[in-house]
Amino acid sequence: MxxxxxxxxxxxxxxxxxxxxxxxxxxxxxxxxxxxxxxxxxxxxxxxxxxFKEGDTAEKASFIQKDFIIMGILAILAGVITRILFQFVEKEAIAPINLVFGVLPFMAIYFVTNNSPRKKIVYTLAISFLLSVIFLNLLPLEQTDSTMLAYIHLPIFLWVVVGLAFTGNDYDRGSKRLAYLKWNGELGILYLSMAICGMLLFGLTMRLFSFVGMHVEDFYFRNVVVFGAAGLSIVAAYLVSKNLKLAKNIVPYIAKIFSPLVLVTQLVYLITVISVGKNPFLDRDFLLSFNGILLGVLAVTIFSITESNSDEKKTFSDYINFALIVLALIIDCVALSAIVFRLSSYGISPNRLAVLGINILIWVNLIWILLPYLRFLQNKTGPSPIQDAVTKYLPLYGLWAAIVTVAFPLIF
Known part of the structure; x- marks a missing residue:
């Protein structure tokens, strides 16, 4: 009643x-x-x-089953190829970075099967992976500065290539690029969660076998952990693509919690550095750590922007993001000054040129993000220009990574 x-x-x-x-x-x-x-x-x-229920449940179930089977096949292939590559890495026949070819190509194939992109995009993806694996294995195995830079920058380039597979025919749309950034954050959270469960299983298995006097750590790592780590990445990509609520619900909260924590931590660190008299102009290792901090702050900032609400209302998180961008600009300006000083004092080297290039790229990107963010906080524009500043700049990082990977070993 x-x-x-x-x-x-x-x-x-x-x-x-x-x-x-x-x-x-x-x-x-x-x-x-x-x-x-x-x-x-x-x-x-x-x-x-x-x-609410879908009208054609049979067709829906059939599609899910087909998609699941494709994911399962690709996950098994990723595990098998990674295990084979790991065998050659152990024998020092190939560089360890080759292990990325056991995961990223299959991740790209998964997206291609779902997006059905035009043939020119498929050809671009295939050629990019093929040329990358050929060029990488033409490099000498001895670890010089230029080859190490190639090993570091190749995954960045391939990450952009996977982004092309993710966006498909809509690769020029900012919303699809933003979705790719969000997907990466959700993938990282989900993969880490499953990896922790895998480590617990590993520890439990080792303990159980130790009770019967068997030590299978080496066998288990080679044939289960390596295989599982690769296959799990495809499974995680599938689950995130299927709008798994676990990752989607927790990622925005992580962005809101970690942004102020990172801001406070970096401010305390910079104040401490100034008080103890550390000098990035003279201390090479400290300059590298300074650039590591810059990349970390930039990553957290972009992560927070991609997870922010799409409405035009300002929140406390927006002011935190703006402060992070200003902090990153200060760090970048110091790093740029230090690397220019080292170039003029000690001459050109592949490491110095690579650091100079990435610092210039980040500086331009930060300025591009800062200006629309300032207008947004002044109620002169909406959040769309901020997200455009993030998404439109992504291909330039991939281009620079390709230049360092290919040109630096040839030049130096």
Missing amino acids: NNPIIEHLSNPHELERMFRRDPEAFKRSFSSAWEQNPDSQVLAAWHERLY
């Missing part, structure tokens, strides 16, 4: 509040309300919302 849904039938805001406060209680009350008022358009809309 005292059904709260019937009492607030003409108050949509109160109905929504009731549902969010206790969905299960709302559903119980809704059943009675729907029986008493079957002609209510408001309740009809709520009925579809609460009990």
Whole structure:
């Protein structure tokens, strides 16, 4: 007799509040309300919302099954290829960086099977991976500065190539590039969660075998951990692409929690550095750590921007992001000054040129993000220009990574 849904039938805001406060209680009350008022358009809309089902369930199930099978095949192939590559890495026949070719190509294939991109995109992907693996293995195995730079920058280039597979025919749309950045954050969280479970399983397995006097650590690592780590990446990519709520729900909270923590930590660190008299102009290792901090702050900033709401309302997180960008610019300016000083004092080297190039790229990117962010905080524009500043600049990082990977070993 005292059904709260019937009492607030003409108050949509109160109905929504009731549902969010206790969905299960709302559903119980809704059943009675729907029986008493079957002609209510408001309740009809709520009925579809609460009990919506796809029209063609057979076709939907078939599609999911096909997609799942493709994922399973690619995950097994990724594990097998990675295990084979690991065998050659152990024998020092190839560089360890070749292990990326056991994962990233299959991840790109998974996206291609879902996106159905044009032939020119498929050809671009195939040629990029093929030329990368050929060129990488033409480099000498001895670790020189230029080859190490190639090993470091190749995964960045291939990450952009996988992004092309993800975006497909919409590679020039900012929203798709933004979706790729979000997908990376969700993938990282989900993969880490599953990897922790895998490590617990590894520890438990080793313990159980030790009880019977067997030590299978080496065998288990070679044939299970290596295989599983590669295959798990494809499984995680599949789950994130299927809108797994675990990753999507937790990532925005991580962005909001870690942004202020990173800001405070880096400010304390910089103040400490100044107080103890560390000099990035003279201390090479400290300059490298300074650039590491810069990359970390930039990554957290971009991560926070991609996870921010799409509406035009400013939040506390926006001011934190703006402060992070200013902090990153200060760090970058110091790093740029230090690397220019070292170039003029000690001459050109592949490491100094690579650091100079990435610092210039980051400096331009930060300025590009800072200006629309400032206008956004002044209520002169919406958040779209900020996200455009992030997404439109991504191919330049891939281009620079390709230049360092290919040109530096040839020049130096």
